[in-house]
Amino acid sequence: MTDHVTPPKKPDVLIIGAGWAGSIMAKELTEAGLHVTMLERGHDHSTAVEGAYPESIDELRGAIRKRLFQKLARTSLTIRNHPTQTALPYRQLAAFLPGEGVGGAGLHWSGCHFRTTEDELRLRSVTQERYGRNFIPDGMFLQDYGVSYQELEPFFDKAEKVFGTAGEASSVRGQATGGGNIFAPDRSDHFPLPPLADTFSASLFRKAATEVGFHPYSMPAANASQPYTNPYGCQMGPCNFCGYCSGYDCYLYSKASPNVNILPALRQDKRFTLITQAQVLEILLDDDRKTATGVRYIDLTTQSEQTMQADLVILSAFQLHNVHLMLTSGIGQPYDPVTQTGVIGRNFTYQTITSSRVWLPKTHFTNQFVGAGGGGVAIDDINHPGLDRGKAGFIGGSPIWVNQAGTKPINAALSSGGKGAPRWGHAYKTAMIDQYRHSLSIDAHGSNMAYRDVYLDLDPTWRNAYGQPMLRMTFTWKENDIRMNQYAVQHIGQIAKAMGATKIALNSLQHGQNFDSRLYQTTHLNGGVIMGENPKTSAVNRYLQSWDVSNLFVIGSSAFPQGLGYNPTGLVAALAYWSAYHIRHTYLRNPGPMVTA
Amino acid sequence: MTSSPSHPTAPSRTALSRRGFIRGTGALSGSSLLSHAAQARADLKTQQARKAENDPARYVPRFFTAEEYRFLCHACERIFPEDENGPGALALAVPRFIDKQMQTPYGQGDLWYLHPPFGNGPPELGYQLPYGPQELYRRTIEPINTHCLMTYNALFADLTTTQQDEVLHKLEDGVLQFNDIPGAVFFEQLRTNTLEGAFADPLYGGNDAMGGWKMMGFPGARADFMDWVNQQGAPYPLGPVGMPPNVAPYGPDALHDEED
Ligand SMILES: Cc1cc2nc3c(=O)[nH]c(=O)nc-3n(C[C@H](O)[C@H](O)[C@H](O)COP(=O)(O)OP(=O)(O)OC[C@H]3O[C@@H](n4cnc5c(N)ncnc54)[C@H](O)[C@@H]3O)c2cc1C
Numbered sequence: 001m002t003d004h005v006t007p008p009k010k011p012d013v014l015i016i017g018a019g020w021a022g023s024i025m026a027k028e029l030t031e032a033g034l035h036v037t038m039l040e041r042g043h044d045h046s047t048a049v050e051g052a053y054p055e056s057i058d059e060l061r062g063a064i065r066k067r068l069f070q071k072l073a074r075t076s077l078t079i080r081n082h083p084t085q086t087a088l089p090y091r092q093l094a095a096f097l098p099g100e101g102v103g104g105a106g107l108h109w110s111g112c113h114f115r116t117t118e119d120e121l122r123l124r125s126v127t128q129e130r131y132g133r134n135f136i137p138d139g140m141f142l143q144d145y146g147v148s149y150q151e152l153e154p155f156f157d158k159a160e161k162v163f164g165t166a167g168e169a170s171s172v173r174g175q176a177t178g179g180g181n182i183f184a185p186d187r188s189d190h191f192p193l194p195p196l197a198d199t200f201s202a203s204l205f206r207k208a209a210t211e212v213g214f215h216p217y218s219m220p221a222a223n224a225s226q227p228y229t230n231p232y233g234c235q236m237g238p239c240n241f242c243g244y245c246s247g248y249d250c251y252l253y254s255k256a257s258p259n260v261n262i263l264p265a266l267r268q269d270k271r272f273t274l275i276t277q278a279q280v281l282e283i284l285l286d287d288d289r290k291t292a293t294g295v296r297y298i299d300l301t302t303q304s305e306q307t308m309q310a311d312l313v314i315l316s317a318f319q320l321h322n323v324h325l326m327l328t329s330g331i332g333q334p335y336d337p338v339t340q341t342g343v344i345g346r347n348f349t350y351q352t353i354t355s356s357r358v359w360l361p362k363t364h365f366t367n368q369f370v371g372a373g374g375g376g377v378a379i380d381d382i383n384h385p386g387l388d389r390g391k392a393g394f395i396g397g398s399p400i401w402v403n404q405a406g407t408k409p410i411n412a413a414l415s416s417g418g419k420g421a422p423r424w425g426h427a428y429k430t431a432m433i434d435q436y437r438h439s440l441s442i443d444a445h446g447s448n449m450a451y452r453d454v455y456l457d458l459d460p461t462w463r464n465a466y467g468q469p470m471l472r473m474t475f476t477w478k479e480n481d482i483r484m485n486q487y488a489v490q491h492i493g494q495i496a497k498a499m500g501a502t503k504i505a506l507n508s509l510q511h512g513q514n515f516d517s518r519l520y521q522t523t524h525l526n527g528g529v530i531m532g533e534n535p536k537t538s539a540v541n542r543y544l545q546s547w548d549v550s551n552l553f554v555i556g557s558s559a560f561p562q563g564l565g566y567n568p569t570g571l572v573a574a575l576a577y578w579s580a581y582h583i584r585h586t587y588l589r590n591p592g593p594m595v596t597a
Numbered sequence: 598m599t600s601s602p603s604h605p606t607a608p609s610r611t612a613l614s615r616r617g618f619i620r621g622t623g624a625l626s627g628s629s630l631l632s633h634a635a636q637a638r639a640d641l642k643t644q645q646a647r648k649a650e651n652d653p654a655r656y657v658p659r660f661f662t663a664e665e666y667r668f669l670c671h672a673c674e675r676i677f678p679e680d681e682n683g684p685g686a687l688a689l690a691v692p693r694f695i696d697k698q699m700q701t702p703y704g705q706g707d708l709w710y711l712h713p714p715f716g717n718g719p720p721e722l723g724y725q726l727p728y729g730p731q732e733l734y735r736r737t738i739e740p741i742n743t744h745c746l747m748t749y750n751a752l753f754a755d756l757t758t759t760q761q762d763e764v765l766h767k768l769e770d771g772v773l774q775f776n777d778i779p780g781a782v783f784f785e786q787l788r789t790n791t792l793e794g795a796f797a798d799p800l801y802g803g804n805d806a807m808g809g810w811k812m813m814g815f816p817g818a819r820a821d822f823m824d825w826v827n828q829q830g831a832p833y834p835l836g837p838v839g840m841p842p843n844v845a846p847y848g849p850d851a852l853h854d855e856e857d
């Protein structure tokens with residue numbers, strides 16, 4: 001174990017995890033003149049090697065055998081629905097698919113690239129102001145982020161320019177464009193690229209939603225609609241709707257990823273070092289436990305344990321692993337659902353998503369294999385701030401969309417049938433082929449609130465390959481979110497009829513239904529190291545700086561107090577740029593807590 | 598409103614060079630040094646040789662025993678039967694695919710978290726057995742055959758299709774259990790691998806002659822729909838292409854590349 005210890009030179013900054021959050025922080029902090037070392041547990045990944053056509057578009061190897069995802073054999077987590085159950089290990093990847101290797105999940109994401117609504121960042125305040133304190137159900141931990149949309153706007157804008165995001169603005173510097181999402185807040189600039197074209201399925205949805213009286217818009221997509229060079233000089237080619245975004249790396253340099261949009265610039269910077277196959281086990285603290293001194297990690301190439309020191313530590317290992325590393329490092333008080341004290345693991349949330357299906361006449365082919373991961377048409381009529389939640393009876397919201405992202409045949413075949421329909425045999429086969437050729441799906445992609453008894457902590461029984469206790473997830477669906485989902489799905493029915501459906505299968509969550517870890521939902525996991533204004537109810541301040549250890553910043557969707565209606569990465573990236581800006585302009589000049597508790 | 602996609606004036610370099618990979622049916626194979634007839638004879642010979650070698654009916658399983666393989670052939674065909682839609686699991690060489698998959702890290706269970714202790718819980722908490730796919734098959738096929746012998750006095754493969762369906766339903770519905778393996782868990786494994794074998798790239802030994810893809814209208818490894826984003830509901834006109842056989846590192850013994 002110890003024959004390979006060459007103490008590395010001490011960098012200024014250590015970054016844990018080479019996904020979107022880590023890569024953004026690394027770029028910003030090297031720009032500030034600092035020496036940055038990024039530690040990533042997985043392998044390096046580049047378009048030229050892992051992303052090369054045709055191997056990259058092999059469904060079996062990609063989305064089915066999950067070559068780019070977390071290697072469960074080494075580390076997983078345990079799951080239960082209720083605190084009274086014994087949690088059991090997540091032994092097969094299914095419900096969510098954390099990334100591993102350079103680029104993180106940012107390499108195999110889809111590219112739906114949203115901001116937030118104006119309200120979501122101060123949801124507690126807004127809800128109280130409009131509907132009164134009593135509207136918040138007992139046991140719901142509704143909180144503000146501590147940062148406003150206006151404050152984040154320049155950073156949303158910056159992220160879109162780095163990602164080469166294709167979309168249509170509705171309002172730019174107070175000027176309405178006449179297009180875009182009429183409910184979207186004002187922007188300082190247009191999207192860097194025009195929206196992607198509508199697939200046939202999306203075009204039908206756009207037309208039908210308009211007829212029904214909703215307000216469709218092109219989903220903002222980090223899939224390039226034209227050739228593009230971003231502010232870092234990184235180039236993207238136009239997306240050809242190959243349909244291999246989600247679960248794959250884009251062979252055309254069209255989908256934004258840390259690997260395509262940031263790392264090519266970063267790798268040229270002598271101040272930047274990337275160490276792969278470095279599994280971080282612990283953030284090391286000084287005796288006073290108020291200062292991080294570095295990290296302890298395993299060099300997986302030699303199986304030797306190493307330590308590395310730095311002045312500043314950035315934890316950006318993805319939501320689940322951010323929480324895990326905070327707990328294994330003993331930073332911040334772990335959340336206890338009985339006493340309702342402690343912060344690490346608190347406000348764990350997810351995404352409330354269901355997909356409904358619409359069949360079209362046999363003359364209409366939806367060619368479901370055609371699509372771009374982030375492309376499609378959405379409505380925000382059930383998500384925008386103006387919707388009267390008092391009347392609707394829930395907190396939160398749900399965009400509804402046709403996001404035909406490219407359905408491949410194995411996945412199509414596996415997910416066909418069920419709910420009373422045969423799952424094998426002749427009748428199944430006929431229905432499955434018909435469904436593949438002539439149907440499309442409409443998703444209700446809603447928010448998810450935080451609750452007293454939904455949280456993350458360490459499992460008492462199961463350990464990972466490095467001998468550490470695994471993370472334990474206690475999660476299920478709650479009434480408020482089920483009501484919200486059902487409300488949204490009702491509206492899908494209307495649109496589907498207007499589309500000329502020959503058959504509609506609406507799918508919504510049912511009261512009492514437990515979260516099922518065997519079915520893919522999304523990898524939009526949030527919370528556990530949330531940001532806020534009060535150290536009793538948040539783990540990091542509004543700059544994502546640990547309240548307890550001021551030279552530690554924790555970046556990622558782990559900072560979200562509750563789940564968004566939209567996908568998370570637009571906000572993850574904006575918060576990373578926001579945090580980096582304040583590190584550069586305030587913290588580095590005067591290290592120490594940036595907010596007094 | 599319609600958005601204004603920009604079509605590039607020329608295909609990108611990647612798109613062009615990529616064509617070199619595609620194994621098109623109408624690809625030129627002639628060499629000017631050979632006469633047409635000689636070329637045709639040579640082609641026929643290699644074709645025949647390849648056909649014999651690739652004939653799914655002649656495949657000798659490496660993981661499954663002969664009796665297990667006979668079960669597999671019949672069970673897969675009931676799950677995905679030949680019908681008016683097109684070929685079934687046997688014609689698509691699904692059993693061969695599954696046998697080859699058993700010889701990969703996936704088959705050995707290396708892709709799953711299989712550390713003890715092992716507990717029981719509600720189905721929502723997912724798979725909790727200590728076995729990888731290989732062991733799931735090995736520990737279940739024989740007891741299923743024993744069950745068939747006791748119930749019908751014949752092995753699964755020798756039952757009528759109606760009886761075979763009866764057994765498969767009993768597995769799917771969890772009526773049968775073999776030691777610690779619930780019938781439903783085994784059924785899911787079998788259904789999943791069968792459908793994978795019907796639709797994975799032919800490189801992995803199933804989806805013979807891309808028959809699965811043709812049935813679905815899936816164009817395989819084309820992965821370029823620049824002009825087909827919206828054709829107002831017309832069916833996509835081109836048939837499928839498969840991956841070239843020279844991507845061997847990811848072939849039947851795939852997935853080693855991601856393990857260390
Ligand atoms: C299939 C899929 C589709 C998605 N589609 C969308 C979408 O359309 N829109 C959207 O907004 N979001 C989407 N997401 C979510 C999106 O990928 C994540 O929000 C985003 O990647 C998070 O960035 P991150 O930097 O926080 O984490 P990641 O990108 O996951 O990066 C974290 C990195 O840290 C490394 N790491 C973890 N632990 C350690 C350790 N102990 N030591 C060293 N390194 C470690 C990991 O290996 C990983 O590389 C999708 C996710 C998946 C899986």
Ligand code: SF4
Pocket residue numbers: 223224238239240241242243244245249250251252253254255371372373
């Ligand atoms: S759909 Fe577009 S962005 Fe996605 S992988 Fe294909 S070319 Fe890349």
